[in-house]
Amino acid sequence: MTERTTCLVAGGGPAGMVLGLLLARAGVDVTVLEKHGDFLRDFRGDTVHPSTQVLLDELGLGERFAALPQSHVDEVRIPGDDGPDLVVADFRRLRTAHPYIAMVPQWDLLDLLAEAGRAEPNFHLRMDTEVVDLLRDGRRVAGVRYRTADGRTGEIEADLTVGCDGRWSRVRELAGLRPHEFPVPIDVWWFRLPREGGERATLMPAMRRGQFAILIPREGYFQIAYVARKGLDAQLRAEGLDAFRERIAQVAPQLADRVGKLESLDDVKQLDVRLNLLRRWHADGVLCIGDAAHAMSPIGGVGINLAVQDAVATARLLAEPLRRGRVRGADLARVHRRRWLPTVLVQGLQRAMHRGVIRPVIEGRRSGPPPAVTRLLNLVPGARRVPAYLIGIGLLPEHAPASAKR
Known part of the structure; x- marks a missing residue:
């Protein structure tokens, strides 16, 4: 029709x-x-x-x-x-x-x-x-x-x-x-971690030790963009969950006490930039x-x-x-x-x-x-x-x- x-x-x-x-x-x-x-x-x-x-x-x-x-x-x-x-x-x-x-x-x-x-x-x-x-x-x-x-x-x-x-x-x-x-040198991996009530709603890029992440404040959680070189997804997943948690703790030390809340790499979604x-x-x-x-x-x-x-x-x-x-x-x-x-x-x-x-x-x-x-x-x-x-x-x-x- x-x-x-x-x-x-x-x-x-x-x-x-x-x-x-x-x-x-x-x-x-x-x-x-x-x-x-x-x-x-x-x-x-x-x-x-x-x-x-x-x-x-x-x-x-x-x-x-x-x-x-x-x-x-x-x-x-x-x-x-x-x-x-x-x-x-x-x-x-x-x-x-x-x-x-x-x-x-x-x-x-x-x-x-x-x-x-x-x-x-x-x-x-x-x-x-x-x-x-x-x-x-x-x-x-x-x-x-x-x-x-x-x-x-x-x-x-x-x-x-x-x-x-x-x-x-x-x-x-x-x-x-x-x-x-x-040409684009990066991809992004999205995931969430809890946000405590007293933490200010500020958009926070974090840069240190060869790592880059962006912390986006949401109601009750941070939406996090981990930024790394393009084509790294297979390596990140082969390294495993503990290694990824360590990457996040290094780039954003203020989140080190809660990276354990990330329970699986299935919760980490890659964006092909x-x-x-x-x-x-x-x-x-x-x-x-x-x-x-x-x-x-x-x-x-x-x-x-x-x-x-x-x-x-x-x-x-x-x-x-x-x-x-x-x-x-x-x-x-x-x-x-x-x-x-x-x-x-x-x-x-x-x-x-x-x-x-x-x-x-x-x-x-x-x-x-x-x-x-x-x-x-x-x-x-x-x-x-x-x-x-x-x-x-x-x-x-x-x-x-x-x-x-x-």
């Missing part, structure tokens, strides 16, 4: 849900396909940045978001070996309604967006529904073929198909769009945004923020062409042009961080950030506002179009 929608969004992550909600509020019929049956997946990005919180305020969702279980991170602090801690970014210095990063389980945020979307007659969310192929009218992408969890198949015709389906995007692959891959960029984000009838257009390194935790801002720009620039029923290549190119520069600049900063900060630490050549950066941040505390702005606000923050505000 063939159905019809104006805009088909593949992927119910932050970019897909924000895009669907904004287009529906602009009067565009939009269908979001999410291949999973719910949003309950662990170790996804759970950072909601100040600019995204401002967007939620503009959408009339701020109070409901504030009621979600969350912790607030107001600074990034590197513990000192023998001296005082180094504050790298101070979000309290930002001139914004929300001078902090909110740590919220991503499934709660997505449930909130889904609930807001269901209040719009033009919004249709289909769970357990996966894109398996693209429909074509000549060279133009004209919709998708899908398969549901129970094996049913069908087709949905669409004026525009948007790939919001992540860094392994099926839409991108089927559309023949190939990203340029940048990728950093790539589509040279062209669109083809006739199809557009990719978010991780489908530009996979980001986890360094800085900015991937979700960029994906959401992509979605806002896409909704603002394409709502009118979609309402007219005629989306041209020039319209899709406007989205690419709008979001290309901030994406390239952020990826350039991440690549510089890989070279200048992460690689020297994991190779044992340094036990902290570059000395010049440390001197600058200690001598000029106001300089901490710069990384806070880059992480929390972004280089080109997007605001909700008038049609979406409540």
Whole structure:
């Protein structure tokens, strides 16, 4: 059976849900396909940045978001070996309604967006529904073929198909769009350890003895990213659980008394870090945004923020062409042009961080950030506002179009 929608969004992550909600509020019929049956997946990005919180305020969702279980991170602090801690970014210095990063389980945020979307007659969310192929009218992408969890198949015709389906995007692959891959020296291993009630909610990168980890405070636990050279996973698992616990105790001594709470290496999930960029984000009838257009390194935790801002720009620039029923290549190119520069600049900063900060630490050549950066941040505390702005606000923050505000 063939159905019809104006805009088909593949992927119910932050970019897909924000895009669907904004287009529906602009009067565009939009269908979001999410291949999973719910949003309950662990170790996804759970950072909601100040600019995204401002967007939620503009959408009339701020109070409901504030009621979600969350912790607030107001600074990034590197513990000192023998001296005082180094504050790298101070979000309290930002001139914004929300001078902090909110740590919220991503499934709660997505449930909130889904609930807001269901209040719009033009919004249709289909769970357990996966894109398996693209429909074509000549060279133009004209919709998708899908398969549901129970094996049913069908087709949905669409004026525009948007790939919001992540860094392994099926839409991108089927559309023949190939990203340029940048070399990445690291992978990340995620796991949890308990967090005691009196421990401050501070984002803490830990660097020492050739080791690197990031401690992310959550309600009742630390979500920990252990960062090491790419391709180390087999060796880590061959060394065994006790050796991995010792690695964590060395890099983060404040956690040495609780590494025994990590009961199995099955609880340690590897992230194959990728950093790539589509040279062209669109083809006739199809557009990719978010991780489908530009996979980001986890360094800085900015991937979700960029994906959401992509979605806002896409909704603002394409709502009118979609309402007219005629989306041209020039319209899709406007989205690419709008979001290309901030994406390239952020990826350039991440690549510089890989070279200048992460690689020297994991190779044992340094036990902290570059000395010049440390001197600058200690001598000029106001300089901490710069990384806070880059992480929390972004280089080109997007605001909700008038049609979406409540």
